[in-house]
Amino acid sequence: xxxxxxxxxxxxxxxxxxxxxxxxxxxxxxxxxxxxxxxxxxxxxxxxxxxxxxxxxxxxxxxxxxxxxxxxxxxxxxxxxxxxxxxxxxxxxxxxxxxxxxxxxxxxxxxxxxxxxxxxxxxxxxxxxxxxxxxxxxxxxxxxxxxxxxxxxxxxxxxxxxxxxxxxxxxxxxxxxxxxxxxxxxxxxxxxxxxxxxxxxxxxxxxxxxxxxxxxxxxxxxxxxxxxxxxxxxxxxxxx
Numbered sequence: 001x002x003x004x005x006x007x008x009x010x011x012x013x014x015x016x017x018x019x020x021x022x023x024x025x026x027x028x029x030x031x032x033x034x035x036x037x038x039x040x041x042x043x044x045x046x047x048x049x050x051x052x053x054x055x056x057x058x059x060x061x062x063x064x065x066x067x068x069x070x071x072x073x074x075x076x077x078x079x080x081x082x083x084x085x086x087x088x089x090x091x092x093x094x095x096x097x098x099x100x101x102x103x104x105x106x107x108x109x110x111x112x113x114x115x116x117x118x119x120x121x122x123x124x125x126x127x128x129x130x131x132x133x134x135x136x137x138x139x140x141x142x143x144x145x146x147x148x149x150x151x152x153x154x155x156x157x158x159x160x161x162x163x164x165x166x167x168x169x170x171x172x173x174x175x176x177x178x179x180x181x182x183x184x185x186x187x188x189x190x191x192x193x194x195x196x197x198x199x200x201x202x203x204x205x206x207x208x209x210x211x212x213x214x215x216x217x218x219x220x221x222x223x224x225x226x227x228x229x230x231x232x233x234x235x236x237x238x239x240x
Contacts, residue, residue, distance in 0.1 A: 014157075030057055042134070045069060045144065047191075048200060049194045064093050067096070068096050068134040075203060078193050115203065115205045127229050135165065141167055143169060149200070150215055156172050
């Protein structure tokens with residue numbers, strides 16, 4: 001079967017599954033995802049301000065599901081501490097940290113300041129390429145994107161095809177009140193930066209506080225047209 005035919009089949013499978021799951025609860029989506037791809041699925045988490053909700057739900061279904069974390073080298077120290085806090089609190093047993101390829105970093109960002117001149121290239125080097133390596137053994141993955149977060153995410157389905165894999169978005173239909181309600185009901189720890197006005201947290205040089213009434217992701221790459229790092233945009237890895 002050709003690569004194109006395989007992609008079409010995967011897209012059809014994702015569309016059928018998305019239609020079946022529309023209206024399902026996040027836990028139902030996770031149970032379907034993990035149960036249907038057991039041993040061949042991983043979750044990807046930034047350990048950002050809302051990450052505790054998805055990770056808590058995953059822990060309720062199966063604490064052994066691999067969780068992939070990208071340490072770009074530019075993260076807030078608070079994010080690394082928060083990762084460790086959530087791992088201990090939720091009992092996650094397989095959190096894997098991936099970093100940029102050192103040879104590529106030395107060639108393309110020896111001074112660690114690529115972010116100042118080309119944020120797309122920096123994200124490709126420090127997030128897209130490492131995630132590609134991290135996902136290589138898996139046929140499906142789970143992420144925490146939500147429709148309310150930005151206009152570019154307003155129509156994401158519960159399931160989609162992405163670069164030869166099935167990608168599950170179990171929190172897609174949740175709103176900010178749902179996230180806050182889950183955090184409060186389960187007394188989940190907050191990201192330390194959240195109390196300072198950071199609604200969405202990525203790398204330190206490209207993250208700023210969000211003003212009242214702004215899009216939750218308005219603090220990411222402020223002043224640029226860029227709205228995504230690239231891991232949810234197909235083929236961004238070709239920048240490398």
